[in-house]
Amino acid sequence: MEIILTSIIIFIGLYAIHVFNFSMELLQKVYELKSNFTSYTERMQSIFEKIIYETNISEKYEKELLKDVTKLRENINPNFYENKSEMNNILLKMENYPNVNAIKIRNDFQHQISEIEQAVQKSTESYNFAVKNYNSFILSFPASIFCKVFNRKKEKFISNI
Numbered sequence: 001m002e003i004i005l006t007s008i009i010i011f012i013g014l015y016a017i018h019v020f021n022f023s024m025e026l027l028q029k030v031y032e033l034k035s036n037f038t039s040y041t042e043r044m045q046s047i048f049e050k051i052i053y054e055t056n057i058s059e060k061y062e063k064e065l066l067k068d069v070t071k072l073r074e075n076i077n078p079n080f081y082e083n084k085s086e087m088n089n090i091l092l093k094m095e096n097y098p099n100v101n102a103i104k105i106r107n108d109f110q111h112q113i114s115e116i117e118q119a120v121q122k123s124t125e126s127y128n129f130a131v132k133n134y135n136s137f138i139l140s141f142p143a144s145i146f147c148k149v150f151n152r153k154k155e156k157f158i159s160n161i
Contacts, residue, residue: 015146027152041120
């Protein structure tokens with residue numbers, strides 16, 4: 001009888017150690033994935049801040065350039081160029097430069113945003129999957145008994161952004 005009781009106590013102790021270690025492993029995975037998610041969202045915020053900054057700079061530059069082109073058109077001597085269309089071509093190139101530059105900047109940012117949105121989505125899915133596994137484990141019987149003793153609590157899911 002003593003051997004059976006000792007065996008049961010040893011089995012329960014080993015199971016408790018397993019529950020502790022496995023729940024800790026699952027929880028560490030949850031924390032790691034949450035950290036990744038946080039990094040991606042911070043990077044996304046940084047990209048949006050950069051977009052705003054670049055847009056403001058481009059806007060100021062374009063306003064000044066258009067003012068300069070307008071002054072140039074008002075003050076230009078028509079006889080300065082033998083061919084008036086040559087002058088118009090030069091002015092058109094100057095006027096179109098900000099549009100070309102703005103389009104390039106916009107395309108670069110759209111590409112960055114697309115990449116980071118995909119990373120955030122994957123990170124969210126991975127995190128939520130890890131939380132589901134962790135929560136399922138700590139709520140399953142008989143692990144739930146030991147998880148209460150080890151003060152394991154349910155983690156929250158991240159809703160899709």
